[in-house]
Amino acid sequence: AQTVTQSQPEMSVQEAETVTLSCTYDTSESDYYLFWYKQPPSRQMILVIRQEAYKQQNATENRFSVNFQKAAKSFSLKISDSQLGDAAMYFCAFNFGNEKLTFGTGTRLTIIP
């Protein structure tokens, strides 16, 4: 079975500081796609960043970057220079090649002014 685990139900960070959200997964697939989605209070799902499993280079999108450790099956999200607008639920998600997105349980991020 393919599983996705986010072990941090809640995280908080001081504005302008850096925070890392963790995500681990389990799969026997060798090729897959990984995503971090943000769900603000509006509940609209917004893509933050994506990573292809076959790429060794970690993806970066402005203040957001990932640390992808394929052997360890770990896919963490680092948010630098945290802003108030970053407050949201964050979900890691995977496309394991079967046309479906499997979501983690989510981490609620609070930004402290």
Next chain:
Amino acid sequence: GAVVSQHPSWVICKSGTSVKIECRSLDFQATTMFWYRQFPKQSLMLMATSNEGSKATYEQGVEKDKFLINHASLTLSTLTVTSAHPEDSSFYICSVGGGLTNTEAFFGQGTRLTVV
């Protein structure tokens, strides 16, 4: 990216009635759409894959007779919750994309269903 419009944004219905939720892909022809359900403070759970011109594929444990899905065109999928009960109250979200490629999934704004 694709723009996905979901309607209504919220709906309240009485127990025993049916309610239809629409998911429209405004600028993207989607042969496949996905329907998710999200309980408060929980993650998104895939309910079914909507296939244009053919039957939907339901996830294990999802009652296909209760959650009717129709994907009659490349831009419209509908989810009908039949004979709704309070336990069907939830947040329902549709998406397009996110298939066998690395392209992102585009989500509708969601529908909050309350059954009273």
